[in-house]
Amino acid sequence: MIGEFATLVNPGMPIPAFIAALTGITNSLVATAPRLAAVLPTFLEFSRGSVLVAHNAPYDIGFLKGACAKLDHEWPGNHVVDTARLARITLHRDEVANCKLSTLAAYFRTEISPTHRAFDDARATADVLHRLLERVGDHGVETLDDLAAFTARVSPVQRTKRHLAAGLPDAPGVYIFRDPQGAALYVGTSKNIRKRVRTYFTASETRRRMTQMITIAASVDPIVCATVLEARIRELRLIATKQPRYNQQSKRPERQTWLKLTAEAAPRLAIVREVRGDVSDGACYLGPFRSNAAAQEASEALQFALPLRTCATKLARNPRSTTAGCALAELGKCLAPCTATVDHEAYDSLVARVRSAMSGAIDPVTNALQVRMRDLADESRFEDAARWRDRLAHFVQASVRTHRLMMLAQIEQLVAGKPTPAGGWEVHCISYGALTGAITIPNGVDPLPAINALISTADQISQPAPSQVAGLTEEAEAILQWLESDGVRLVRTSEPLALPIGCGGALLTQLGQVRNEIRAQEPVDYQWLTASARGKMVTRIA
Numbered sequence: 001m002i003g004e005f006a007t008l009v010n011p012g013m014p015i016p017a018f019i020a021a022l023t024g025i026t027n028s029l030v031a032t033a034p035r036l037a038a039v040l041p042t043f044l045e046f047s048r049g050s051v052l053v054a055h056n057a058p059y060d061i062g063f064l065k066g067a068c069a070k071l072d073h074e075w076p077g078n079h080v081v082d083t084a085r086l087a088r089i090t091l092h093r094d095e096v097a098n099c100k101l102s103t104l105a106a107y108f109r110t111e112i113s114p115t116h117r118a119f120d121d122a123r124a125t126a127d128v129l130h131r132l133l134e135r136v137g138d139h140g141v142e143t144l145d146d147l148a149a150f151t152a153r154v155s156p157v158q159r160t161k162r163h164l165a166a167g168l169p170d171a172p173g174v175y176i177f178r179d180p181q182g183a184a185l186y187v188g189t190s191k192n193i194r195k196r197v198r199t200y201f202t203a204s205e206t207r208r209r210m211t212q213m214i215t216i217a218a219s220v221d222p223i224v225c226a227t228v229l230e231a232r233i234r235e236l237r238l239i240a241t242k243q244p245r246y247n248q249q250s251k252r253p254e255r256q257t258w259l260k261l262t263a264e265a266a267p268r269l270a271i272v273r274e275v276r277g278d279v280s281d282g283a284c285y286l287g288p289f290r291s292n293a294a295a296q297e298a299s300e301a302l303q304f305a306l307p308l309r310t311c312a313t314k315l316a317r318n319p320r321s322t323t324a325g326c327a328l329a330e331l332g333k334c335l336a337p338c339t340a341t342v343d344h345e346a347y348d349s350l351v352a353r354v355r356s357a358m359s360g361a362i363d364p365v366t367n368a369l370q371v372r373m374r375d376l377a378d379e380s381r382f383e384d385a386a387r388w389r390d391r392l393a394h395f396v397q398a399s400v401r402t403h404r405l406m407m408l409a410q411i412e413q414l415v416a417g418k419p420t421p422a423g424g425w426e427v428h429c430i431s432y433g434a435l436t437g438a439i440t441i442p443n444g445v446d447p448l449p450a451i452n453a454l455i456s457t458a459d460q461i462s463q464p465a466p467s468q469v470a471g472l473t474e475e476a477e478a479i480l481q482w483l484e485s486d487g488v489r490l491v492r493t494s495e496p497l498a499l500p501i502g503c504g505g506a507l508l509t510q511l512g513q514v515r516n517e518i519r520a521q522e523p524v525d526y527q528w529l530t531a532s533a534r535g536k537m538v539t540r541i542a
Contacts, residue, residue, distance in 0.1 A: 008030050047078060175188055280466070405476050
């Protein structure tokens with residue numbers, strides 16, 4: 001006990017008879033008492049920074065908040081503990097008939113019995129709180145945060161499984177929920193394993209899928225990592241290999257799509273599921289795309305600007321056909337390499353331009369589609385213009401993504417560091433787009449010996465096939481995101497980090513800026529030019 005506060009308050013009106021009979025407080029008792037406007041500031045100062053404990057707290061706290069609002073005082077936002085709710089959660093129905101304060105005081109045999117007078121009731125509530133805290137201590141409740149989580153509206157299953165978070169480390173890493181047979185149910189990652197796992201047993205976890213998972217879970221295995229990036233990459237690898245039942249993302253890394261310029265006598269564009277070892281034969285790949293639909297959109301953008309043949313027939317270098325070719329050839333939209341009169345030089349030149357566009361020189365594609373969209377807009381065909389804008393966006397996204405990945409895939413060894421909030425360094429070793437080592441160097445420690453040790457013990461990675469990274473695509477993209485974050489410094493690299501100057505990075509940024517400008521405007525479905533972005537293509541990049 002470090003302080004007490006008690007006073008009567010003159011309500012400024014007669015006290016009803018039944019209130020006087022219940023509490024013993026009469027009009028004469030409050031006649032000389034201070035008014036609420038004089039008492040409230042003193043009470044707020046007395047309770048500042050404290051936890052407010054009340055029985056049926058919403059009722060009492062509601063009066064305090066109402067008084068603050070009426071008298072123009074800011075509610076300080078004290079944390080509130082409701083002993084009535086805590087009792088309903090903690091005690092069994094066969095222990096007490098109800099959770100009234102008088103019932104609980106009698107059950108716990110408190111020194112003070114409630115009398116419907118604020119001071120006595122507050123002391124009785126404090127005694128009840130202490131007894132309830134003794135009970136919930138068996139459930140792992142040790143802090144105020146623990147108590148808040150315990151009293152939140154959680155299912156009985158969540159409450160009974162809270163012990164699974166006990167003993168987990170306060171460190172970055174990966175956590176694996178396992179069933180009674182040890183099979184992985186769910187893999188996740190966090191900056192703080194213990195705190196993250198505990199949230200699965202609180203009211204903040206409302207996902208039905210996770211509630212089902214918690215019902216089955218029998219244990220949680222932590223894997224402590226040196227850095228958050230290492231944790232993220234371990235998570236991706238574990239999900240890909242263990243295929244946990246309750247993870248939805250990153251489970252099918254093999255399900256990727258590329259846009260391919262084929263290696264044949266008359267090359268064409270094709271949507272494929274894998275990168276084959278035919279780059280040395282002249283094949284070229286753009287991707288991977290996140291869906292077949294996105295690959296098709298990008299293909300249509302490239303095909304419009306640089307019209308290769310669209311037929312899937314395998315053609316000879318010198319076909320014998322003397323026909324005029326297909327309808328596209330008759331319309332002048334295909335050079336008809338299927339005919340004996342084909343102009344090989346012209347078609348080879350077109351193929352070279354397509355290969356150049358897929359290799360980073362995308363200006364011919366963007367210029368052609370800008371003209372197309374403006375022509376459609378001039379004809380008020382805004383829906384058609386919007387479709388071409390989206391095709392261009394998919395192509396530009398793929399170009400930037402491809403060359404960012406290939407930039408990493410060509411670097412045998414890259415070492416980079418980033419300052420930590422504690423003044424140390426987190427350092428990562430990367431090879432061909434895969435993480436091969438990670439370390440956190442404390443403040444005050446010479447980083448160079450630790451970095452040299454990291455390099456000497458890093459995993460050895462074989463060079464991947466052309467147009468591919470050594471690890472998972474998501475892994476390489478997580479590494480790129482970290483490399484581009486604030487404060488990262490390159491320590492060592494076997495090759496420069498560089499993108500083709502014309503691969504579309506600037507255009508992608510521009511498209512994103514315009515997208516943000518128009519999202520607040522209506523209608524958005526058919527807009528492709530705005531007054532604030534005249535001449536810029538409006539494209540949803542998400």
